[in-house]
Amino acid sequence: MPFKIFSYKDLFGSSMDEAIVKRPSKKVSSCSICGTFRRRALDVAALSMQSDILATAHNLDDHLQTFMINLFSGDVGRIGWMYPQPITYQNGLKKIKPLVELYENEIVFYAFHMGIEFQADECPYMNESIRSDFRVFFNDLEKIHPGIKYNCFNSMNKLSKIVKNSDNDKQIKNACLNCGGISTDEICSVCKTVLMLDMNKKKLPN
Numbered sequence: 294m295p296f297k298i299f300s301y302k303d304l305f306g307s308s309m310d311e312a313i314v315k316r317p318s319k320k321v322s323s324c325s326i327c328g329t330f331r332r333r334a335l336d337v338a339a340l341s342m343q344s345d346i347l348a349t350a351h352n353l354d355d356h357l358q359t360f361m362i363n364l365f366s367g368d369v370g371r372i373g374w375m376y377p378q379p380i381t382y383q384n385g386l387k388k389i390k391p392l393v394e395l396y397e398n399e400i401v402f403y404a405f406h407m408g409i410e411f412q413a414d415e416c417p418y419m420n421e422s423i424r425s426d427f428r429v430f431f432n433d434l435e436k437i438h439p440g441i442k443y444n445c446f447n448s449m450n451k452l453s454k455i456v457k458n459s460d461n462d463k464q465i466k467n468a469c470l471n472c473g474g475i476s477t478d479e480i481c482s483v484c485k486t487v488l489m490l491d492m493n494k495k496k497l498p499n
């Protein structure tokens with residue numbers, strides 16, 4: 294596949310640094326803005342290349358952290374979306390996570406061993422998110438109880454399958470009335486985020 298770079302600035306009018314300045318308060322976390330933009334940017338990138346499958350590199354650690362974030366924020370419906378099987382969205386794009394059963398450190402060891410280059414710089418905003426706390430929590434647990442992450446992953450899959458088969462999974466196929474993108478609401482989270490940043494920008498001094 295050709296290597297292409299897409300930017301938040303080009304797609305949504307704000308770089309991540311600009312979005313941080315424009316956000317109304319720290320209650321809107323960097324990661325919630327970034328996650329919303331990133332999911333859409335990946336869709337745009339995949340569709341621009343006429344792809345019908347989008348493979349992301351989520352690993353087992355990412356998945357456990359997301360599960361805990363959804364659980365602790367009361368977002369039970371999203372737990373159903375996490376069930377690791379290909380999902381086809383209304384834009385025809387199928388999303389897969391081929392590395393989801395592998396620990397993050399196994400992937401890093403493999404990349405070192407095979408001489409595969411990877412981006413290892415930490416995001417400057419990562420400590421704003423509760424995700425970092427869950428990363429430390431699971432890594433500490435795994436040191437004392439080897440294999441516990443994998444056990445938790447199996448339990449999470451069983452739970453997410455139950456939620457997926459329940460009513461909570463019903464709205465994933467909506468299209469945003471403003472941009473036509475994937476949405477669980479009439480207006481998608483991307484449009485809401487762009488509007489929020491634009492509105493707050495007007496309050497900032499020039």
Ligand code: SF4
Pocket residue numbers: 323324325327328416417418419422
């Ligand atoms: S840690 Fe950084 S890259 Fe990851 S979602 Fe948060 S802001 Fe985005």
Ligand SMILES: [Zn+2]
Pocket residue numbers: 469470471472473474480481482483484485
């Ligand atoms: Zn939209």
